Structure formats: C-alpha cells, structure tokens
Amino acid sequence: MGTRITPYSAPDEESKKEQVARMFDNIAHSYDFLNHLFSFGIDVLWRKKSIRILKQHLAKSDAAVGSKIMDMATGTADFAIEAVRMGLNDIHITGVDISPGMLDVGRQKIRKRGWDDRIELMEGDSANLPFQTGTFDAFTVAFGVRNFEYLDRGLAEMHRTLKPGGLGIVLEFSKPRRFPMKQLFAFYFRFVMPTIGKLVSKDAAAYTYLPESVQAFPEGDKFMKIMESCGYKNCECIALTGGIASIYTGIK
Numbered sequence: 001m002g003t004r005i006t007p008y009s010a011p012d013e014e015s016k017k018e019q020v021a022r023m024f025d026n027i028a029h030s031y032d033f034l035n036h037l038f039s040f041g042i043d044v045l046w047r048k049k050s051i052r053i054l055k056q057h058l059a060k061s062d063a064a065v066g067s068k069i070m071d072m073a074t075g076t077a078d079f080a081i082e083a084v085r086m087g088l089n090d091i092h093i094t095g096v097d098i099s100p101g102m103l104d105v106g107r108q109k110i111r112k113r114g115w116d117d118r119i120e121l122m123e124g125d126s127a128n129l130p131f132q133t134g135t136f137d138a139f140t141v142a143f144g145v146r147n148f149e150y151l152d153r154g155l156a157e158m159h160r161t162l163k164p165g166g167l168g169i170v171l172e173f174s175k176p177r178r179f180p181m182k183q184l185f186a187f188y189f190r191f192v193m194p195t196i197g198k199l200v201s202k203d204a205a206a207y208t209y210l211p212e213s214v215q216a217f218p219e220g221d222k223f224m225k226i227m228e229s230c231g232y233k234n235c236e237c238i239a240l241t242g243g244i245a246s247i248y249t250g251i252k
C-alpha cells in the first residue's frame with residue numbers, strides 16, 4: 001500500500017521488515033538520545049497526550065483495573081514506561097517489536113525501574129501477532145506503522161487482537177501544510193536530522209529513511225480511510241504541533 005520506502009538499497013534481497021529490524025538494531029543505543037534531541041523533547045508531550053486519551057477510554061469503559069494494553073512497535077519501551085509513570089499502574093502492558101536490539105534497551109530501562117511485572121516485552125511482527133482474538137482493551141503504536149512492511153495487515157491484526165469496544169491509538173509523523181512550519185520542517189527533516197543522525201548513530205541510512213518514509217506515508221483522511229477499511233470505527237485524527245505529528249484513534 002503506497003510507495004515502498006526501505007532504509008537500505010537493494011530491497012529485493014532483503015524484505016522491508018528485515019531492513020527495518022536491522023536499522024533499529026544498529027541505532028538502538030543512540031535511539032532515545034537522538035529521539036529527544038531531534039524533537040526538542042516534544043515527542044514526550046505527544047506520547048503523554050496519547051496516554052491521556054488512553055486513560056480517558058479506560059476510565060469510561062470501566063476497564064482501568066487489570067486491563068491489558070499492547071504497545072506495538074514498542075522499541076525501547078518509552079510509551080509503555082510513560083503510561084506507567086502517568087499512573088496507569090493497574091494495567092499490564094505487552095510491548096511487541098521486531099528489533100531485538102531495541103527490546104534489549106527497553107528491558108534494561110524497565111528492569112532499572114523495577115516494573116517487570118507491569119511491562120513485558122516480546123519479539124513479534126505486527127503482520128502476524130501471537131495473541132488470541134479479543135485479548136486487549138487497547139493498543140498504542142507510536143512512530144511504528146510507517147515502518148510496517150504491510151500496513152493494512154498490521155492494522156487488521158492489531159484490530160483483531162482488540163476486545164469489542166477496544167481502542168486503537170496510533171501516533172505518527174505527518175507533514176505540516178502551512179507557512180512557516182512547512183518550510184522549517186522540510187529543511188530540518190531533510191538536512192539537519194540526517195547530518196546529525198549520521199554522526200551520532202553511525203547509520204547514515206537511518207536518518208535519510210526517516211524523512212523519505214514520512215513523505216511517502218498516508219496521513220489525515222487518507223490514513224483514517226485505511227483504518228476504516230481494516231475494521232476500525234469512529235476514527236478520529238488530532239493534529240499535533242502544527243501538523244508535525246498526528247494521533248489517530250479508532251474503536252473495534
């Protein structure tokens with residue numbers, strides 16, 4: 001679905017999934033640092049906003065205590081950790097990711113906080129999830145769907161694992177449309193980030209793949225249409241920080 005953007009060249013020899021896993025394994029140890037640096041810490045605010053939406057949903061559905069949440073493409077587990085930090089204590093979060101390197105960093109962070117009983121991380125692919133239908137009260141996926149090899153299959157799988165009435169929350173980059181944010185964002189994303197990213201992470205491709213994949217990724221109404229075609233209802237989109245990122249929500 002959409003233009004196929006992969007981190008490295010020769011995509012025929014290695015699937016997008018394999019390339020993406022390799023890329024995140026390569027940058028795992030600098031990922032958190034660069035993430036917060038490049039976004040000036042705004043990514044933390046975006047995650048917090050998504051978690052407030054999650055909290056409201058759980059409170060409304062009386063599922064706050066003992067509810068099961070999946071954090072898809074959990075990476076270094078920032079989203080899961082922030083959820084517990086923001087008071088979602090009585091839930092169990094399962095973080096899933098294809099990159100063992102990112103998961104290792106995430107496990108260290110969770111262990112350091114003594115939260116192993118609340119957050120469990122496992123290797124898995126969004127296109128083929130090892131969970132029964134109707135397992136989770138909600139799922140979150142932050143900056144993950146853009147990297148899926150099969151976007152529609154991933155969205156459909158995550159939908160399948162939700163309980164009826166469960167909430168899906170997708171946080172993803174989008175493109176600002178208005179002056180001067182549009183021009184500033186384009187310059188920053190295309191020139192500043194790849195240069196610093198290459199120096200710090202030592203993976204030149206990772207931070208050119210980022211703007212290319214954002215450029216090619218469906219956003220706004222287009223993305224909500226894809227969510228609807230995968231079974232989500234009442235889809236909504238909230239634009240963040242002048243449209244740099246968006247939160248999409250949908251119900252099973």
Ligand SMILES: C[S@@+](CC[C@H](N)C(=O)[O-])C[C@H]1O[C@@H](n2cnc3c(N)ncnc32)[C@H](O)[C@@H]1O
Nearest residue numbers: 024073074075097098099125126142143144147
């Ligand atoms: C940009 S990171 C986001 C990590 C984390 N959610 C955050 O907010 O910082 C994207 C993550 O998606 C993972 N990923 C990409 N494709 C995936 C797939 N098909 N299934 C599971 N995880 C995937 C990558 O390994 C990577 O850790």
